[in-house]
Amino acid sequence: MIDPSLACFLEEGLGIHLGVSDAGLEPQGARAIAATVDADGAHLTVYLATVAAARLRPALQSNGRVAVSFGRPIDDRACQVKGELVGISDADAGARPAIEAQWQGYLTNLAQIGIPRAVFAGWTMWPATAIRLRVTALFEQTPGPDAGARLP
């Protein structure tokens, strides 16, 4: 279960990556652009540029198990959410402002560590695909000896 405090962190505009693996145990991954946590804390929706989601879709549909890493560049606080696929759909236009706000928050974070926004001007954000997961486990990932420890 994602508690409200962790949900705030996950939705603040972070570096997000989604990892999957196909039936042949070949790992794959892509950059995601935003995430939202359901009020129940048991479900997470991760938004990917549709060009990225297309690459992962076969593995997602064949395996269904997903890992999502979240990292804040300015202090490297990070965690990982493990989950199982509930559904894949086109992101609703109504969700776009919230997605864009998170994305801009992430780019601002990168700018704070000296990476100019112009570097990411070519990164795709829209159209986006929503990948809805049922959360199965949470892990600490901030670099250090506790990285990998299970979060309550």
Place this chain on the structure above:
Amino acid sequence: MTPTLESLATCFQGLLPAQFFTCSADGVPNAAYLSHVDYVDASHVALSFQFFNKSRRNIAENPRAMVMVPDPDTGQGWCLRLRYVRSETSGPLFDRMALRIEAIASYCGLKGIFKLRAADVYEVLGIEAAPEETGLAPVDSQGRARASREANPIFTITALQDLASRLHGADSLEALVDSILEGLDTSFGFKHSMMLVPTEEEGVLVTIATRGYAEDGAGAEVRHGEGIGGLVAEARKPIRVSGLMRGMLYALAMHKAARATSPAAPVRRIALPGLPNPESQLGVPLLVRGELVGVLCLESEVPYRFHEEDKASIELLGSYLAIAIQNVQWQEREAEASQTTTESPAPPSPVPGSTPGPPTRGIVYYEGDDAILVDDEYLIRGLPARILWRLLRVRETTGREEFTNRELRLDKSLQLPEWKDNLESRLLLLRRRLDEKRPDIRIVPRGRGRFALQVTAPLTLTTRE
């Protein structure tokens, strides 16, 4: 067209975090940030292994992995399909990766806290562009489009000729080190630099020249293993760090996490001249036949200032500079062999009660610490302190103000090393330190192997335990 690994060199500088995807034997994926991906050869990369974690356990079960690395110049993301090959715990690759981690940790004052357990080597099975991370033309640190390195090379023949001509014109150690740093600035654009030399104390370096900093910094000391200069001296290998801020944030995050479980984590900053927020550092050892003559350190606020070819070129240049430094020291020593001590009277001492003159300087030599304080302010220690104390005592007792390097070499009380005493660099350091801190006591060169002690304030000399 599939790019080569060599063409992705900028992606392996740690400027942007890489993402590592693995999968357990039962099909559970894992996604984690990586501190460092290093280029090994045309078909292999190495990943830093610092902690036992899920990624490492997955690799033990299933050697396949994927790493995503963005190009910090263009923004283009690349997906590298990998297969684990081996772990290296020693050798050049391991040393290079460990030194980078040590350099960043040391800069944060956290040296020795983080250890590289292994450099994990992976074969690169495929490289694909990530369509969600489309690249643009290269941009500079302000986000402006910049010319490629190929179109705008730094180490041109003209620049090298310019540097060589500066070095040939230098007739003393002081002129030479200043020419080197000035040439690196004006001919190559490396604005912030410093040169350190070994002291008579084992494992200690001292700064003898700097360029581009607010403080001159002469006399600032660093121990082997501390900061990039100390690490270069210890390893006797060049070290290049890019994306220092990112690396420091990563190190500090680890430190914070480590401190929660281990309270013995000292925080210490090294007092050396330096940029307040360096992003790139490059240090090269100046070696002549295996002997460390000095260390040259360059810094920049640009995250990826020193490219691979810069490291190689500066390393090559370093051998040339080391020989030049050693040669000028030999030349000065040969010249001094023909010198004799010249007696000259001391200038008239100011008469108490006459026209108001400069205030009296209280100079104290602390024998126990081998250090000199002027008006209770630390000036210098070690061999330069002993030299200054001798000069001041001779001047006080005989009135003599002209000295030669040769007489210093013959004075056993100074305890100069029998072999390779580096007297010239100690005199240069002393001179710079006096110029910066006590301009009323000056050491003025009088030709090769000779110098004068010029004092324009009344002095009181005291020895203490």
